[in-house]
Amino acid sequence: MPVNQNNEEFRPVIVAFCCNWCSYAGADLAGSSRLSYPADVKIIRVPCSCRVNPMFILRAFEKGADGVILCGCHPGDCHYSTGNYYARRRMTLLFSMLDFIGVENGRTRVEWVSAAEGVKFSETMNSFVAKIRSLGKNVRLGDLRCKN
């Protein structure tokens, strides 16, 4: 069957940084409960949401991600007590900076998902992927220079 380029569905590349102690287990639970979420989501396991340096997010975009989501333990539930509080401040500032330079702010998200929330995990991923699909391909973060 000939493939029609224009009709092909846009498959975004989504990077999800998931904290080992909660969201990663939440993803597991989603899997074992047979809840589905789009295969466009690539999970990267991190020891804590606080491990995520703003550069990780930018780097993911640089390498072609269309959306980046960070999932961690609920505030107050961090395995290391307070890591996610610091992550929260950092990400707020980073997202605000991305918004400031004119990159659609819907491409980044932080969501708190516990190990027991398989349903929330699958719902979050579904809604995030839908959001990125509607935004389309990420061109702005990939290219800020005037090339023409």
Added chain:
Amino acid sequence: MQELITRAKALLESGEVQRVLGWKQGEHIYDPEPAFFDSAEALKDFVYNGFCGANLSKYMIEAAKLEGKTLVFLKPCDSYSFVQLMKEHRVDREKAHIIGVGCKGKLSVNKIDADGILDIQGAGYPDCADTLTVDTLYGQTTVSYKDAMLERCHVCKGKEHMVCDEQIGESADTADSDRFAQVAAIEAMSPEEKFAFFQSELSKCIRCNACRNVCPACSCRKCVFDSTKFDSTQKANTTSFEEKMFHIIRAFHVAGRCTDCGECSRVCPQGIPLHLFNRKFIKDINSLYGEYQAGVDAQAKAPLTSFTQEDAEPSIVAEGGLTHA
């Protein structure tokens, strides 16, 4: 200026300080540069005038490793950087004799619209003129002192020294605009306009790293931008993404520590308004986590190394809650 030299000589001769950190005459009147002087004779090259914008605090990191005390001249805004460096244990207060010098606003030659500048009169200190007289290869022109001032002086934080052992010279108030006006104006643009604005500004970047090198808050011994693991070690760009990455990360690394001294924008050979990145972070920090001015109090808790349970969620950005805050 003579007063500063006399005092520096006296301190050198009494043996109280081993060397003096100040500014020395550059090739032109408008480009004095930071310099160490280790004898009274060497001080003949010392200058302090309207073009001495360079912030000397960062050089005190090196001075702290030397034998004996160093006399350093700090302008009011430089003293914020020094306090910040003290807070980070990068400078040694015991090994510094700080003379707080007065400031009547610092000038930028880039703001003087003239070619072939030979000499500029009226930029002296403490006696500066309201109007500078500029001698050029093509004749004489004039420009008001105010118009030739660096952007940062128009939004001056005040002429009070945050740290000093003694004070010499008086200051004049130069603040006449709102520090966050530019940032707010950009925030009010549409995403397309914002993007176009930063695209045109950052496209000028030649990755000379001057902004990083001059920044008193950028004082890591090993910098991520020099790491071979970072995607843009090389100065020439290999991908179109590098400028953006570089500038966001540069500003992020000093978020909550940047005193807004404006050195980054002053040294940029391409005239990129780099302070906008830093100021955006400062504005957000102020509105989200409470007013904070880095470099005022060496004991204060920095905004990015503290938190409250009630902090805003990052989704506040997508909801537009920060744009007009």
